[in-house]
Amino acid sequence: xxxxxxxxxxxxxxxxxxxxxxxxxxxxxxxxxxxxxxxxxxxxxxxxxxxxxxxxxxxxxxxxxxxxxxxxxxxxxxxxxxxxxxxxxxxxxxxxxxxxxxxxxxxxxxxxxxxxxxxxxxxxxxxxxxxxxxxxxxxxxxxxxxxxxxxxxxxxxxxxxxxxxxxxxxxxxxxxxxxxxxxxxxxxxxxx
Amino acid sequence: xxxxxxxxxxxxxxxxxxxxxxxxxxxxxxxxxxxxxxxxxxxxxxxxxxxxxxxxxxxxxxxxxxxxxxxxxxxxxxxxxxxxxxxxxxxxxxxxxxxxxxxxxxxxxxxxxxxxxxxxxxxxxxxxxxxxxxxxxxxxxxxxxxxxxxxxxxxxxxxxxxxxxxxxxxxxxxxxxxxxxxxxxxxxxxxxxxxxxxxxxxxxxxxxxxxxxxxxxxxxxxxxxxxxxxxxxxxxxxxxxxxxxxxxxxxxxxxxxxxxxxxxxxxxxxxxxxxxxxxxxxxxxxxxxxxxxxxxxxxxxxxxxxxxxxxxxxxxxxxxxxxxxxxxxxxxxxx
Numbered sequence: 219x220x221x222x223x224x225x226x227x228x229x230x231x232x233x234x235x236x237x238x239x240x241x242x243x244x245x246x247x248x249x250x251x252x253x254x255x256x257x258x259x260x261x262x263x264x265x266x267x268x269x270x271x272x273x274x275x276x277x278x279x280x281x282x283x284x285x286x287x288x289x290x291x292x293x294x295x296x297x298x299x300x301x302x303x304x305x306x307x308x309x310x311x312x313x314x315x316x317x318x319x320x321x322x323x324x325x326x327x328x329x330x331x332x333x334x335x336x337x338x339x340x341x342x343x344x345x346x347x348x349x350x351x352x353x354x355x356x357x358x359x360x361x362x363x364x365x366x367x368x369x370x371x372x373x374x375x376x377x378x379x380x381x382x383x384x385x386x387x388x389x390x391x392x393x394x395x396x397x398x399x400x401x402x403x404x405x406x407x408x409x410x
Numbered sequence: 411x412x413x414x415x416x417x418x419x420x421x422x423x424x425x426x427x428x429x430x431x432x433x434x435x436x437x438x439x440x441x442x443x444x445x446x447x448x449x450x451x452x453x454x455x456x457x458x459x460x461x462x463x464x465x466x467x468x469x470x471x472x473x474x475x476x477x478x479x480x481x482x483x484x485x486x487x488x489x490x491x492x493x494x495x496x497x498x499x500x501x502x503x504x505x506x507x508x509x510x511x512x513x514x515x516x517x518x519x520x521x522x523x524x525x526x527x528x529x530x531x532x533x534x535x536x537x538x539x540x541x542x543x544x545x546x547x548x549x550x551x552x553x554x555x556x557x558x559x560x561x562x563x564x565x566x567x568x569x570x571x572x573x574x575x576x577x578x579x580x581x582x583x584x585x586x587x588x589x590x591x592x593x594x595x596x597x598x599x600x601x602x603x604x605x606x607x608x609x610x611x612x613x614x615x616x617x618x619x620x621x622x623x624x625x626x627x628x629x630x631x632x633x634x635x636x637x638x639x640x641x642x643x644x645x646x647x648x649x650x651x652x653x654x655x656x657x658x659x660x661x662x663x664x665x666x667x668x669x670x671x672x673x674x675x676x677x678x679x680x681x682x683x684x685x686x687x688x689x690x691x692x693x694x695x696x697x698x699x700x701x702x703x704x705x706x707x708x709x710x711x712x713x714x715x716x717x718x719x720x721x722x723x724x725x726x727x728x729x730x731x732x733x734x735x736x737x738x739x740x741x742x743x744x745x
Contacts, residue, residue, distance in 0.1 A: 270680070272731070272733050275727050275731075276727060277741055279720070280461050280464060280723070280727045281505075281524075285522040288509075289508040290512070291511075322571055322572060325616070325619040325679050326680045
């Protein structure tokens with residue numbers, strides 16, 4: 219009875235894990251759809267931004283660039299917060315404050331800064347989605363392994379044990395029945 | 411003057427400059443530069459090598475200029491010192507005040523300074539170590555720069571540094587114009603042309619920048635944004651800022667500005683500066699060809715030397731960052 223109660227519990231757990239697995243697979247597919255082609259597009263945009271930064275350095279010289287950029291008062295401020303899908307935690311990046319750069323910088327630098335700023339949101343989103351996809355994929359793998367272990371190892375083993383116990387009990391019950399019948403027969407003969 | 415002729419021949423050629431850009435590594439660049447008149451450039455292993463190179467090239471340029479100053483007549487040497495030392499000192503003051511404005515540590519501000527002796531202020535260290543931005547500006551009292559203190563009010567009003575930088579630009583332009591008067595009349599045109607061109611280009615670049623950021627910003631009087639103007643007048647600058655079609659507004663400026671500003675259509679602002687430097691090179695070369703026996707030769711040597719310094723600084727930085735020779739040479743004045 220205890221075994222049957224336990225296997226019922228395991229089977230319900232397995233069903234839950236299957237639901238989790240399906241949901242994670244759906245989430246992973248959604249994340250991959252977002253990521254598709256995004257990295258290459260972002261790399262191209264970054265290349266353009268990097269070219270603008272390079273041009274500003276060559277044009278103004280490294281000291282002037284550093285002197286100007288270090289003097290920006292309002293800097294980029296980010297907060298990394300945890301988020302969760304089916305118990306899988308992933309980082310969520312919140313932009314607290316965007317730097318205000320255009321006013322004080324030389325035009326070559328403000329141009330470069332604008333190009334970097336225009337890809338910043340995409341970089342953050344890509345980083346967030348990549349971390350999300352990675353963690354979901356990791357959890358999906360773990361859940362899948364658990365479901366497989368339960369379906370192919372634990373549950374069959376439990377079923378085997380239950381069957382063995384049931385067979386044993388049936389056998390014992392049959393033996394008992396035969397024994398009772400033999401005793402009954404012997405008692406009837408003695409009465410006659 | 412004969413010496414200047416000889417010295418111009420010693421400057422790096424465009425081919426040499428391209429070879430340096432093609433060095434492939436900082437080590438190869440150091441070796442190649444040591445084979446030129448620059449000789450061995452010693453770079454500390456600590457810190458950013460490109461910054462060390464930049465300082466070294468500034469030192470070499472100042473050495474060249476000092477040598478010229480020593481052998482030129484008094485009127486010319488006074489002008490040259492005022493023109494170059496004042497420019498570098500104004501740049502140093504901008505870097506100091508920028509650092510003070512944003513609260514950078516004194517050691518970091520010092521690291522950004524051009525390695526030169528103070529020209530019209532007594533000590534950079536005093537300014538660098540001033541308690542505050544306001545205090546640093548107040549320390550300029552009693553120096554020729556004291557007029558820039560008037561812009562403090564605007565800095566506070568807009569919580570920005572640009573009014574101070576513009577005040578320094580205005581001071582520099584005014585001071586150079588005054589010093590030009592010390593030159594013999596026939597020698598004034600070249601310097602005046604360079605100064606006008608530089609101010610015009612900077613004003614136009616500022617106008618383009620202002621055009622982009624004007625949305626949502628407080629309207630600032632144009633006289634404050636552009637305190638010095640020459641033949642590109644304030645109303646032309648205003649038209650550029652307010653024009654719906656930037657290309658049309660640029661074309662209306664005419665030669666040489668429409669051509670120099672044309673890289674803006676492809677979004678390559680840095681190329682505008684490279685074109686402006688090439689134009690200055692052309693102005694000086696033309697002036698030298700018109701008068702090959704006088705002040706123009708000296709000025710040509712110094713202008714070419716300074717352009718060479720800027721190119722070498724760019725190449726040194728590019729090599730430390732692994733930038734390709736093609737991407738570097740695009741922005742060099744040596745073509």
